[in-house]
Amino acid sequence: MITRDLAGFFELAHNTPTxxxxxxxxAAFLVAPDGFRLAEQSAQDNAYMAAAGAFDAARASMQHRELQRAIATAVPAICFAGNPQTPDAVFPNNVFGTARGRYIVGRMRHEVRQREAARADMRDFFRxxxxxxxxxxxxxxxxxxLTGALVIxxxxxxxxxxLSERCDEAGARLMHEAFGLRATLLFDLAAGEYHTNVVLAVLAGRAVVVCPNGFADAAxxxxxxxxxxxxAVVCDxxxxxxxVGNCIALSGEGVWMSAQAATALTPAHREVLAQAGLRVESVALDAIEAAGGSLRCCIGEIY
Structure with a gap:
């Protein structure tokens, strides 16, 4: 099933086995922020991106290395070299994804990101x-x-x-089939939002973080x-x-988010996650967040 019908989708979802x-x-894979700078094409539809003067390549590299060290305590974490010609490659989950026995290469909207999909080393690794x-x-x-537009x-x-300029209905159907999903709900993001994973995270199948203002329809x-x-953490x-919505569970015990997100997370919402058995782990990523994404965007998953 792939549908916009809320009633039909959630009737199935509430009865779907785990x-x-x-x-x-x-395991997880990352791409180093080599050549980290403002990607002007991506800035056209990513309102979270900072101005060019806010980019600090050295600090981004340091924070990214610390991110790899930190998450390696939860799962094996490998890091591919970056490329100055692909300044957004630090967010590889949009381009490469995995499912049972397969890997998927996404279709990026902007040409500067389409270059990432042609990387022979990453394709060779997965294949x-x-x-x-x-x-x-x-x-x-x-x-x-991929998992920028599609939260699984x-x-x-x-x-x-x-759905946004980064994913249309036909693209959503292709991803639904590629990941082999049972059912996919289609909905419009709010104006100004570019990726679902900035406003929604499903954590180990037993908790959710959702930012209602990121949805065109609050229902x-x-x-x-x-x-x-x-x-359910419903973000203010x-x-x-x-x-806060750009977080990820890398094990059954912890949810990872940036230090900025962890500071903003209210005590009540931290307790919701604790009741789900998820402790909050965080890493400082303010330099990388200048590029319009945060911790979850940096992490590709190997299933």
């Missing part, structure tokens, strides 16, 4: 080292920026796909929160702006 796959990834079947969506015309509940096989956000209640405007 046997689709593991709740969290086996030849990990032995994954390739599903290449990068050469077709429909934008589908891996234990239920459910997808939540926010969609409310229905998603209800699916995971009582373990300050939490939304601080990237």
């Amino acid at each position: 046997d689709f796959g593991p709740a969290t990834a086996r 030849d080292v990990l032995g994954r079947q390739e599903i290449d969506l990068s050469t077709q015309p429909h934008a589908c920026e 509940d891996r234990v239920r096989g459910l997808g939540f796909c926010g 969609v956000a409310a229905a998603i929160a209800a699916l995971y209640a009582p373990h 405007a300050a939490e939304h702006a601080a990237f």
